[in-house]
Amino acid sequence: MKYTLEEIAKRINGKLSGPPDLVIEGINTPELAGEDEICVVFDENLISAAENGSAGAVVIKDELSVAKPYITVEDPRSVLPTLLKLFLEKRELAGIHSTVITGANCNISNNCYIGPYVVIGDNVKIGEKVNIMAGARIGSNVVVGEETFIGYNVVIEDRSIIGKRVKIQHGAIIGKEGFGFQKRGDTYIRIPHLGNVVIEDDVEIGANSVVDRSTLGSTIIKRGSKIDSLVLVAHNVRIGEDTVIAGQTGIAGSCLIGNRCMFGGQVGVADHIKIGDNTVIFAQSGVAGDVPPNSVISGTPARPHREWLRAQALLLRLPKILRRLGLKDVSDDDQ
Amino acid sequence: MKYTLEEIAKRINGKLSGPPDLVIEGINTPELAGEDEICVVFDENLISAAENGSAGAVVIKDELSVAKPYITVEDPRSVLPTLLKLFLEKRELAGIHSTVITGANCNISNNCYIGPYVVIGDNVKIGEKVNIMAGARIGSNVVVGEETFIGYNVVIEDRSIIGKRVKIQHGAIIGKEGFGFQKRGDTYIRIPHLGNVVIEDDVEIGANSVVDRSTLGSTIIKRGSKIDSLVLVAHNVRIGEDTVIAGQTGIAGSCLIGNRCMFGGQVGVADHIKIGDNTVIFAQSGVAGDVPPNSVISGTPARPHREWLRAQALLLRLPKILRRLGLKDVSDDDQ
Amino acid sequence: MKYTLEEIAKRINGKLSGPPDLVIEGINTPELAGEDEICVVFDENLISAAENGSAGAVVIKDELSVAKPYITVEDPRSVLPTLLKLFLEKRELAGIHSTVITGANCNISNNCYIGPYVVIGDNVKIGEKVNIMAGARIGSNVVVGEETFIGYNVVIEDRSIIGKRVKIQHGAIIGKEGFGFQKRGDTYIRIPHLGNVVIEDDVEIGANSVVDRSTLGSTIIKRGSKIDSLVLVAHNVRIGEDTVIAGQTGIAGSCLIGNRCMFGGQVGVADHIKIGDNTVIFAQSGVAGDVPPNSVISGTPARPHREWLRAQALLLRLPKILRRLGLKDVSDDDQ
Structure with missing residues (x-):
């Protein structure tokens, strides 16, 4: 997937400082990003990592800047899912594999993907755009709603x-x-x-x-x-x-x-x-x-967290406390 | 599955108060049971739930009664497995699926069920009425006794x-x-x-x-x-x-x-x-x-449960105890 | 697998006391070993178990002896993996099963074993002598190095x-x-x-x-x-x-x-x-x-182990300690 910096700025409602036509082909960490990749800097401490690295562009917080092409947004962390989704290579899976075994009276939408060696019982309803990965086993009288993902095995x-x-x-x-x-x-x-x-x-x-x-x-x-x-x-x-x-x-x-x-x-x-x-x-x-x-x-x-923290802290200080109370060698007595 | 109330009373050795010919087709909780279903009431608090619900019949403890057809037994909880079994719809699985792969020299009883895509090694013995669900993998030199169930994968x-x-x-x-x-x-x-x-x-x-x-x-x-x-x-x-x-x-x-x-x-x-x-x-x-x-x-x-309980209780009361001993601000000192 | 006692002594760099031609066909525990099996004795306490059992031969520590054919080594525990490996019956698995489904552009070495119903994606590289057991699912763009084992499912x-x-x-x-x-x-x-x-x-x-x-x-x-x-x-x-x-x-x-x-x-x-x-x-x-x-x-x-041990020990002795401090009935007060 490829996007210009301008397109990316639009998708995340950011303000662009840099060449709008710069082509970005991926996203990575500030340390690992290459020249055709963008990275996101969550806090000021990581700006230098982004600057010293090879990233082609950087997303940072409003009012900050960096010596590279960059896009500013109010909260860099909150745009991360959107950015990652842009570069997610989604294999478009389609079709029902010839090895799928289906019981009687099933109702499976046409645009599902069902992978090899899946076994499905009787009276099963599977909604639109469901993905069922290889080796899954589905019993009888099961209903699966649309766009649901069922993993391998x-x-x-x-x-x-x-x-x-x-x-x-x-x-x-x-x-x-x-x-x-x-x-x-x-x-x-x-x-x-x-x-x-x-x-x-x-x-x-x-x-x-x-x-x-x-x-x-x-x-x-x-x-x-x-x-x-x-x-x-x-x-x-x-x-x-x-x-x-x-x-x-x-x-x-x-x-x-x-x-x-x-x-x-x-x-x-x-x-x-x-x-x-x-x-x-x-x-x-x-x-x-x-x-x-x-x-x-x-x-x-389990008890209120503060109470538990207090008890744990006290427990660790007990030897000292008991010494103060005049019990000299508490850890060895009474045994 | 359908049973008359009289049949059900016999199966659980209960005493029937209600129409013996009433047909019951299922079992459910006091809240969820419908008119053709029976429910079991474990304790008196749930009698009203059974009465207010739609259950067609109720199983209750001896000496209790309810404003519906009911069966009394000495211990309602103990008859639950029997009752549930009555209404369990057991898919009778049979046959060895054509996709099952079996090694050399296996001895598999005729009346087993072995589901799709099961793989079995060499020298395997499988007893009568064994059920092996789809996708199970069984190595070599394995013995499986009769009526055993081996789940999916x-x-x-x-x-x-x-x-x-x-x-x-x-x-x-x-x-x-x-x-x-x-x-x-x-x-x-x-x-x-x-x-x-x-x-x-x-x-x-x-x-x-x-x-x-x-x-x-x-x-x-x-x-x-x-x-x-x-x-x-x-x-x-x-x-x-x-x-x-x-x-x-x-x-x-x-x-x-x-x-x-x-x-x-x-x-x-x-x-x-x-x-x-x-x-x-x-x-x-x-x-x-x-x-x-x-x-x-x-x-x-791990230590004796009562000792552990006592220690945990003491631990929580320590701040108070230490204050009583004249250590005013224990939680903040020594840190 | 069969070895003479002399062969076994050589493999574990041990000193043989017993008939070099004695044939050993397996390894087992001192208690369970049979006449054609060897056992390993880790410490002196188990010598009698080996002597009383049926083992055909025993591996023991230098300077010890036993009233059976035996091999002495410096550290019996350290030769155990070698001995076990001698008697490990390794099924030599080979070939790619006809039911394996492979995506586009894969590079799979000839001498791999890939079991039934394995599914492999696109652009996958699998090195030499890799074993992939039945029902494994491998996505796309995966690399698997040589001699790696990938288990069932x-x-x-x-x-x-x-x-x-x-x-x-x-x-x-x-x-x-x-x-x-x-x-x-x-x-x-x-x-x-x-x-x-x-x-x-x-x-x-x-x-x-x-x-x-x-x-x-x-x-x-x-x-x-x-x-x-x-x-x-x-x-x-x-x-x-x-x-x-x-x-x-x-x-x-x-x-x-x-x-x-x-x-x-x-x-x-x-x-x-x-x-x-x-x-x-x-x-x-x-x-x-x-x-x-x-x-x-x-x-x-988590804290330093010794500190934690000390705190746990103190906690258990707290009731006694508090009684000594004049708090008579600590476990019941304050509740």
């Missing part, structure tokens, strides 16, 4: 309902039966799972993540939520809108997670927990009780 | 021995070589793994979980144990009978885990640890030493 | 560069777009990821692990590093040489990890953290700040 189990513009990254598993057993004496009997998974519009599910289907009713991930890789969402969970969950987090059965929450990585949430809207949970926290809206929590068991 | 490496009625959920990897290296100067040399994995009868392995094969001998998961998704079981580990391990737990090399243990999610166990029978380990614990039978432990490093 | 995204003698274990995902979004009001816009993943020579990536591609430039894993299963390496991360990372660890975006570090399992590292060379991080630690070289750290937030 993804598994989508029977009765799942997937919205529009959803991204299910490679290897993710949607709709596996929940981890539910009933104890009989010392052994366990499996509880059948008749429910399904509903993933609403604009959701993203990360690579190799697992979303279990519910016992009855639906495991639901609502509009706009973004879930990272290797995350486990157990049966009967409901996750609200625009909630972001970082990698390797696990949410146990029947939790109700609010809207606009943010989970750090490796968080664990015990079963049947309710977490209110706008909650922020720091990485590696273990949530063992309900959380009111607008909370900021951390630690295991 | 599962990998089972050479020499694995899988028992009867085992469930290996989608994307799980059984028998990958263990993570074993030997240091030579600053670099690492791979230790070859000649062992295998043995999974006994009635075990379940969750989606995208990984069970490594041993260096020599076998990594063993014994009868009836249930392992959730995204769990890592390293080389040379032995897990006892009827042990339950929740999601994202990791068990390092050569651990010996007892019978009837219960692991919460995201537990970590260091290598070469012995954990006695009937041990309960709370979620996110880190087990760094041997654990006697019948222990209840939590925290990192 | 592995996904390698567009533009990835994989070195020589790399092992990518089953189900791993290399080059998925990073988990990067920009907030606009309450919703999130995806940041396109134009970068790639570079994996240098002799690296190992574990089963079902995920390595994200960078926004711009490359996510890099340098020569000789070994990464276990279910690990998440986020976008723009750089991992140095000969670093070992145990299972279920997560490294957030843009971290710079040094050479020769060792990570325990389930470690979490926050984004943009720098970790110096030779750092040791204990299992389950949470690293929230930069770490100087040669550190040994643990806990969340």
